[in-house]
Each structure stands twice: as structure tokens, then as C-alpha cells.
Amino acid sequence: MTSLSAQSAGSKPRPTMRHVAELAGVGIKTVSRVINGEPNVTPETTQRVLDAARALDYQPDLHAGNLRRSDRRTRTLGLLVGSVDNPFSGAVHRAVEDAAAERGVAVFASSLDDDPEREREAVAAFLRRRVDGLILTVASADQAYLEPELQRGTPVVFVDREPSGIETDAVVSDNAGGAARAAEHLLAQGHRRIAYLGDLHSIQTARERRRGFLDALDRAGVPIDESLVVEDLHDQGAACAALLRLLDGSNPPTAVFSAQNLITIGALHALRERGRHRDTALVGFDDIELADLLEPGVTVIAQHPDDLGRIAAERVFERLDGDRSASQRIVVGTTLIMRGSGEISPGR
Amino acid sequence: MTSLSAQSAGSKPRPTMRHVAELAGVGIKTVSRVINGEPNVTPETTQRVLDAARALDYQPDLHAGNLRRSDRRTRTLGLLVGSVDNPFSGAVHRAVEDAAAERGVAVFASSLDDDPEREREAVAAFLRRRVDGLILTVASADQAYLEPELQRGTPVVFVDREPSGIETDAVVSDNAGGAARAAEHLLAQGHRRIAYLGDLHSIQTARERRRGFLDALDRAGVPIDESLVVEDLHDQGAACAALLRLLDGSNPPTAVFSAQNLITIGALHALRERGRHRDTALVGFDDIELADLLEPGVTVIAQHPDDLGRIAAERVFERLDGDRSASQRIVVGTTLIMRGSGEISPGR
DNA sequence: TGCCCCGTTGACAACGATGTCAAATCTAGT
DNA sequence: ACTAGATTTGACATCGTTGTCAACGGGGCA
Known part of the structure; x- marks a missing residue:
């Protein structure tokens, strides 16, 4: 017969060490020893405990143990x-x-x-x-x-x-270094009008990348056109819109550095939309999936x-x-x- | 002076409700009430407890509470x-x-x-x-x-x-349904030799997609060429290699259904490698990033x-x-x- | 003034586990 | 056969918290 004092929602109570101990006919501490592989338990006792644990589908409560354990590790x-x-x-x-x-x-x-x-x-x-x-x-x-x-x-x-x-x-x-490398690479192709599309200025890495980029232009003696430096782009849409604006301007950039993966994707869309993807250079910060299958393939500064x-x-x-x-x-x-x-x- | 009996590694002990209670000059249960927003605590007591908790940077231990709490929820x-x-x-x-x-x-x-x-x-x-x-x-x-x-x-x-x-x-x-839809779409373009590139047969969804695909061909009365049905592809490399083999065969498929996102990417590589991406149709199961920027764009059965x-x-x-x-x-x-x-x- | 009631508070047990320690059992040596 | 020493085992306190319950104090009412 099943007990009349069953659980409320038909759910069995979760077994504890006490239940396992009772079923195995040992003390609760012995169960603890077996479960944790501590020494000084006879093989027969160990087996009885393991059988009882299996029969009840016992799972130790890591947090209860942690409360008392000396190392206090929750893993x-x-x-x-x-x-x-x-x-x-x-x-x-x-x-x-x-x-x-x-x-x-x-x-x-x-x-x-x-x-x-x-x-x-x-x-x-x-x-x-x-x-x-x-x-x-x-x-x-x-x-x-x-x-x-x-x-x-x-x-x-x-x-x-x-x-x-x-x-x-x-x-x-190496955010600044990577951004500088991107700038140097574009400068080496002969570009002088390079747009910078960056993430929120509040983000530390975004500031670093901007700094690395601008410093590299500076070192190369290339004057910085502030209108080509756009920040606070935080998603594909904003990046796409920003680049479209630059492309439609009177003196569009010949190259673009997009400082983050979503911004790169937005930039790719903008370039396609204006049919400028074959004549405007692009280097993105952060690698993107399928970058190698696009035409042209997307050159990136890959992070790891x-x-x-x-x-x-x-x-x-x-x-x-x-x-x-x-x-x-x-x-x-x-x-x-x-x-x-x-x-x-x-x-x- | 600092206590001589300090912590081993110079680390302060983590404050408990007892510490907060002591500092606030109240009982531990009152701290519990304040921390949990229980009623029946005077505003002044509440304030003293909150001040003490803040001063000690007290963080309640969710697991200790859970041990005693009646709902037993770890959240x-x-x-x-x-x-x-x-x-x-x-x-x-x-x-x-x-x-x-x-x-x-x-x-x-x-x-x-x-x-x-x-x-x-x-x-x-x-x-x-x-x-x-x-x-x-x-x-x-x-x-x-x-x-x-x-x-x-x-x-x-x-x-x-x-x-x-x-x-x-x-x-x-709807794996079977989606795969069938892919097959029907390719059939509607006039394809009869459609390759199936599938994931491990041990995976339930892979079997479903295969079933949906084959059933659709069957319904359309298109005979199935077993050599075009490749399973157990589990990464890009395997998928790419499998499709290359089919493309290099004596009677290559005119269309491909790739039944998973990594397989689709492998298939894309294979098609490019053989320069067949403009004449071999491809439908992938599962949407992939940048699929719209490739040429041609990648048609997919998108999951949600x-x-x-x-x-x-x-x-x-x-x-x-x-x-x-x-x-x-x-x-x-x-x-x-x-x-x-x-x-x-x-x-x- | 005295009683009841309610709002406020804290002492204490308990949750499931482990550390400590002592009791019980066994082994071996004389 | 007896004891020392080692091995095996369990009783109990404890970890940080919450549920229970009783005590306390003050206000309202008769």
C-alpha cells in the first residue's frame, strides 16, 4: 500500500543522505564518506551505500555541503x-x-x-x-x-x-595596436581618406581602437578629417546609415575601418547598397563568419x-x-x- | 591596530547576517526580515539594518536561505x-x-x-x-x-x-515540414537531382529533416538516387568534402539541400571551390549570418x-x-x- | 486602573551536508 | 588470553539562513 501522507502534487520528496543512510542501514556520516570517496569504509559497506543511493536516485546537494565544507567552494x-x-x-x-x-x-x-x-x-x-x-x-x-x-x-x-x-x-x-595595423594597411594601399566607424565612446575598447587608428594616421602625417570619424554606432542599422551618409557626401572616403563586428556587417550592407563594395576598401575589426565567401572577401583584424x-x-x-x-x-x-x-x- | 588573528591570506571574512545584526544592534531574524522585505519592522530599525548591511557590503547567501526556505527555489x-x-x-x-x-x-x-x-x-x-x-x-x-x-x-x-x-x-x-518545403521549392525550379547533405543520423532532428526531404521527393514522384543522400556530416570540412565528391562525380546534382548551418557553410565552400555556385541551386536549413550579402544570396529554411x-x-x-x-x-x-x-x- | 490586542522583536530549531571526536570493532603481538 | 594499536563507524555541532513561536511593550477601551 502507498502511504496516505503522500506529497501534495504527487511528487516524491527528494532523497537526502539521511534517506540513503536509513535504506543502507548505516549512519549518515558513512554515506557522506562513500559519496565523497573518503577512505576507511569497508567494501561491503560502500556497496550497500552505493546500492541505496542508486535505488533512490540520490543526488548530493552541492550547496548544503558547501555551507559546512571548509573550502567553501561552490565549483x-x-x-x-x-x-x-x-x-x-x-x-x-x-x-x-x-x-x-x-x-x-x-x-x-x-x-x-x-x-x-x-x-x-x-x-x-x-x-x-x-x-x-x-x-x-x-x-x-x-x-x-x-x-x-x-x-x-x-x-x-x-x-x-x-x-x-x-x-x-x-x-x-591589443585594440590600439590592431586598429593601428588596420590603418597602416589601408595607408599602405595609398588611401588618405579613411573613414572610422566606431562603437559607443563609453566603451573602453572602442576608445582604444579609435586612439590606435588616429595615432597611426598621425604618425603617417595624414591629416584627420573629423567628418570621417563617426562614433557611437551600436548596431548594424546605425553603422549602415552612417556609412551611407558618408558615401553620399561630397567627398566620400576611399576606405573604411569598421571597429567592431556588427559595424562591419552594417558597413558591408551600405557598400553593397551603393554598389561601392568593389572600389571602396574595407577593413573590419573582429573576424566575421563567411567573410571569406563574400566578393571581395572581407579583410579583418581578427581577435582571438x-x-x-x-x-x-x-x-x-x-x-x-x-x-x-x-x-x-x-x-x-x-x-x-x-x-x-x-x-x-x-x-x- | 589590526587584529593579529587575521585571515590566512589577508582576506577579510565574508559578512553574514550575524555580523550585520551585531553591527545594527538587532537580532539576526530582524536582519532577515529587512533583507527580504518582510513587514512589521519599524522604519528606524530598517534603516539601521540597511546601513549596517551597506557598511559591510553584505550579500545574502541564496543557497543557505534556500536550504531552510519552504519553496526550495534556487532561482x-x-x-x-x-x-x-x-x-x-x-x-x-x-x-x-x-x-x-x-x-x-x-x-x-x-x-x-x-x-x-x-x-x-x-x-x-x-x-x-x-x-x-x-x-x-x-x-x-x-x-x-x-x-x-x-x-x-x-x-x-x-x-x-x-x-x-x-x-x-x-x-x-518543424524539421520535417521545413525540409519538405526546401525540397518542394527546389522541385518547383525543375530540379530532379537534388543532393541531401545531413548531420549525424544519431541526431533526432537530422533524421526528421531527412525524412521530410525524402518524403517530398517521393510525393513528387521523383526517384531517389541514394548516392546523392549523404549523412553523418558533422562539420564544415566533412560537408565540403562530401559535396566536392558529388560535384566531381559523373552525374553531379543540379541542386543541394544542406540540412544544418555548418553543413551549409561547408557546401558554400565546395560550390565556390568548383566555381559551381552560380549554376547549382542551394537551400540550407537554418539561417546564417551574411547569407544576404553573398552572390547569389543563400536561400534558407530559417528556424526561429x-x-x-x-x-x-x-x-x-x-x-x-x-x-x-x-x-x-x-x-x-x-x-x-x-x-x-x-x-x-x-x-x- | 486593568485587560486585551496588536505590532515588533529575538531565541531556537531546522534545512542537508561535513568536520570533529570518541566509541566500537578488529588485528596482531606477546 | 589479553592488550596495544589501527580501522571502521556514528553522534553531534555547525555552516547561513528562514519558519515558528513566544515575549515584550504600548495603545485603546471598558
């Missing part, structure tokens, strides 16, 4: 990226996940959307869940609010963008998001393993991939 | 997708995240890589962390192992692929991963809110997007 990481459906973020995420999974660590992922408020909320959500470490892409102007958490020993590693107002590890692309993610995760685990050395700023290089669009000369 | 979801760096998965993930964030729920994301073992490990990792619900894309042949968890009342919703060996909610694309993710998340939350109705199988339609490649006729 959980918090990851904040631009957006989980952006390919760049996806690659970072995947690299972090791989490094984490290897160590039995699960990853909370959140999307930032370049919103400082989402940043704060995501971090708070991570901390309430007692993640062992944080890997963050940030949008706020100042991350000093993380200082107390850092003092408590929680590893915090910044990825993609550098921290401000706080001293901690960071893994970033997988390296960013992997290295950031490794920093976190090194810190968790006791590394107390000074915080590092690790710069990952970029790679110029020539596919055609960046090798168009201004002659026409 | 956490487990999401298993193909791979977090696949654009389709990214869109599903983003939709789930948005629905979850709205409710203060955090999301664990894991990549499946179509590996049954990873599936089991990811699910176990989720359950040890006591997620409130599971949204799963699966690779195993049978998910009966989830039955006990389902009995305990944990909502489990399958996304993208249907469950097997278990009765629960599922949100899937954002809808899949959003609806799956909604199902989970409805179940959590007490919905005990029979499990549903929700089918999300696909959309044929004509961009040129699918409208090439066999004539040449």
Missing part, C-alpha cells in the same frame, strides 16, 4: 559577456566553459548589453549564489564596487575590456576570443589555487587577415 | 545547448536568459557537442546544484534516466530535439531559435507556477527565405 563561475548571442562572446564563453568543465566547475553566463545597470545586477546575482570567481566584461565607468569582494579573496578577472577604479587581472586584445576566454579562466583557477602575485594585464595580439576588401587601392 | 535554471558558440544555440540561450532574468533567475549554460556522456554529466552537474528547472537539447538515445527527477516535480523541457523514453514538454522546429528558447523558458516557468496539465509538444514553424541560391534552375 561555480560567473561569466559576464557582451551578449550570449554575439559570436565573439560565444567564443569567449565556450573557452571559459571548456576550462571550467575540466575542473568540474559550472558557469553562469549573463549578457551585459553594454548596460551598467545590467552589469551591477548580474554581478550581484553571481555573488548571491557564491560563485568561486568572476570573469567580467564591463560597461560601467568604475568598478570600485568590486573592491570588497576582491578583499574577501574572490578572484575577479576582466576580459575584453580593462578595469577602472580597481586593481585586478585583465585579459584583453577563444584565447581571451581560456586565459581569463586560467587566471581565475590560478588565483583559486593560491596565486597571490600582483595582478596582471595580459594582452592578446590580433591578426590581420587579408581577403581582398582591404587590398583595394584608391585609384578606382 | 536557477540549467540550459543544455548544442554549443554556446554556435549561433543557433546562442539565440536560444539569449531568449532563455531574457525570460529568466525577468524573474530574477540565473542560467547555467552547458555545451552538449552531441555527446551523450556530456549530456549526462551536464544534467548531473545541474541537479547537484539544485536548479529549479531544466531546458535540454539532448544527444542520448533515451532520457528515461530523467524520470525520477521529473517525479520530484522538477520541470524538464526539451528544446530543439524531442525526448525519447520520457513524457515531458518539448519545443521543436529565439522563439524556441523563449517558449521553452515560459513552459518551465508555467510548470514552476503550478501548471500540472499534460505535457505539450510545441512545434515552431520555419520560414523559407529566398535570396537567390535556391532559385537557380537546372537548365544552366
